[in-house]
Amino acid sequence: MDQPIGVIDSGVGGLTVASELMRQLPKEKLIYLGDTLRCPYGPRPKEEVIQFTMEMVDFLLKKDIKLLVVACNTATAFTLELLQEKLAIPVIGVIQPGARAAIKMTQKMQIGVIGTEGTIASKAYPEALHSINSEIEVHDLACPLFVPMVERGVLNGPDAYSVIEDSLHSIKEKQQIDTLILGCTHYPLLKDTIQAVVGDAVHIISSGEETAREVSAIMGYHQTLYEGERIPMHEFYTTGSWEVFQQIANNWLNIPINIIENANIVID
Template structure:
């Protein structure tokens, strides 16, 4: 039975969710984390919602075997497709990466024009628009899918003329909409923050849902008296599981969380 000293479960289609895990580590340094990256089936962004929901259910079943006290869907596509379906099925708190980022964007915009960049799955779902319009009806939201940014980030081309060119093409449409706030609606994009910021200019506020999600999780755990009471005695506070033991996970994880990823275990997620 999960209690306040149980770990937080965090999952993503692959490595991107590590930017969310990093924010949880920063804001709640005493908490234990079990991270799962679905590296055998990555990416989710170009797949249909019914498939993403099926994958999400399997991962939640796995995380529950690890006695997690809360679950973070650290993936915009999975949040967009599956959060609504699965939150009714789980008894512990479950948080996606969309709601907190949407709230911050709505609070931050002055002219009511907000842009969202994300994968095809996230943008096609229209979830950011729906959530933000529920918060403030007259908000004007423009979504732009940026499918090539994830592979470019995963190839390490964070500061590269090709990434600049591709990002510039994607963002040019948003520049014409006079947005004053842009949500980085994919967990990989915080790694392109400087590129996106330079292309959009200083008058556009960038919202990083990873940061806002960690904050929301902290408030929920506090409200339910589930914040970790003491520093963990566990030798390893952070445990990492993947569905495919590709080298890419380890090398990418090492760049996002230097020194924190000591061991990565492979599980067969299709069995859950």
């Protein structure tokens, strides 16, 4: 089926999911929309997150997408069930795939979760983890400084290390944690620095790989995979300034600048 896959995120973080989709499904076209103008979503009220997410979804539906990936954890927590009920196409979030990957990895049954204020307050990850294994002990922590730092393009170096070390102080003290879920798709862009702070003994889980695997399985089940031969031309959109978006897209996805089209759009 020649329709594209739609991916939405509050900003650039969903590029970590897009990267995995491109790697695992190299013939599928993606249309990505990052709401950088109104990022971050984490501190926003639930009703506002729902409104913004629905506006992004409406934009992508006009592109005739065949499947929607909600790559933002906060938006997943607040809108996934609503979207799955409302839309006629499959809708996949990032929380359940991340939870399943963490449970496969942990040996001590002690899992840490870091995310935005909205994601942590929603308790979506503890609920997802406990729905699979009620004996898992979950230690969650909001890290509100991470998303703005990524959106500024500060991904490593002394400043990033200092912010991450201060933010993770309390969770680092919990020596029993052997697995840490990056409960925001922005956070994998900080993965190397986060790993340096928490130590090599802690396994870090980002949901991109598992989410892409789930997308592949669902499209295989619905027989909507593209079966021809092509190098797809992806489309990337952002609601705000495109300079940092372009820089991170190029660094993370290793794609040429000219693939990023019509960047400066504003959602009504």
